[in-house]
Amino acid sequence: MHSVELETNLATREAITEHLAQMLEGLYSTDAMASETDGSREAALGELEAFSARGYGRRNFIDADTSRLSAYLRHGQLSITEVAAHAKQHATGRERDEFLKQLSWREFFYLVMEQEGTGTLQNLEPPKYAVRWQAELPDDIRDGDTGLPCVDAWVERLVTDNYLHNHERLWFAAYVTHFRRVDWKAGWDFFREHLLDGDIASNALSWQWVASTFSNKPYFMNQENIAKYSGNRWCATCRVACPFRKSYETLERELFGTTFS
Template identity: 40%
Template sequence: MTNDMRRDFANREELATYLKEQFPEAAERDDHISPIIGGRQAAVAALQKVDPVKYAKSRNFLTGAVTRLSPYIRYGVLGLREARDFAFSKIRNQDEAAKFVNELGWRDYWQRLYMKLGDGIWKDQEEYKTGYSASEYATELPQDIREGTTGLVCIDSFSRDLREIGYLHNHMRMWLAAYIVHWRRIRWQEGTKWFLEHLLDGDPASNNMSWQWVASTFSHKPYFFNRENLERYTEGVYCKKCPLYGKCDFEGSYEKLEAKLFPKGEFVQKDNSQSWQKGKRKR
């Protein structure tokens, strides 16, 4: 005889209270309840809002037409084929859905890679291309990052959204990961575990290999950014209210930041608007 969990609740608040009672250790660690609604009905509603054309043009911007389908795809509430077919039904020619379908393809690729590597996705696939060895990276994530008290408005906001919402825009993930690995010189595995604690769409395949892409253990070079890049894609929403504006850790050209972050490295950052989920490719 099994003790099945309750499935019927009068409202979402009653559900949240019940879950906290059932999982007291998790609630003690973090009792935030994400505003994202789960279930098939919510998934279909989100899918119906997808505009492949607008997605391709604006997905890199925080205010862009991102789909937010990833939590539903993560748990099989939506299938990749279903999302692809819906996108094709909304366009005149298949090229208009190319970017959207391409991202679905990357998710499928990461899952297939996971099948091949197994627990190996927790190991560096290659050496760091930063000029530093793995032993030179810290093995613990600092509390100021976890708690959002670094003093950098952007980073602290990303940390808060991760913990309270369980979802981050693709660019937020890249910037936060780059800050942790390259500015704070912490091993990507620590950031990966932190993301998996909170992301509603977090799965080891996409998450781990994307962190490795940022770190450069699964890419030709490390991903990093500067304030100009962040300000452009956020429309300055964080920079406008940051007391460190003009003197923050991200100030300067890519050449200047490269020399600061990777004094022993031998590469030049060219394109700074790549996707979080990219494989082993030149940028």
């Protein structure tokens, strides 16, 4: 297998795109388009400097001002201790504590990964409901062509921004695993393909948490939850037969054949 030398003295992001598009030809799954997010340490420090955790209490709302530091933490441009130190210096009160708690999830996932090794890529526990998941991600999901405006918007954002808000990740994972009965591993693989912060520890374990193979019960949502945390972004104009527009009790019965509450 031949090797190719890469140029490291490239002056602009456009020059990097052009160079990599040529040198990595055949080795990437999308068009040769850069993310808006610059991967350099200098850019990472700029993002960290700009982050104050102000408004972090609203982090579950998808228009909230979240840190967007996860990709830099994933790839090492920022270390978890320097991000924590920044938060302790620049944030206060409940927002400071909540941010540090969220940061601890990353540490937790890495400890699980260290403990379980490659087992992290298999079900860590049996699912908590009787289910037979299909192995492959259906094309209509991969193509953002399900006909559900919210789901298709999550796919569009994933593929074009290489980012999804955490709540969108959970909704999408619940849709894929519970509503469409697709194995979480296929969904995780789709996330790893596109998310700048795609990794095994945080992403595979989050999918397992939703699927109930790393939690006591499956995570799922209904339309009311999506409308609330999205500011009614899709629901206000949606005219399709919504699979989420049901009470939690009904959805539990339909999806899992049992109740967990």
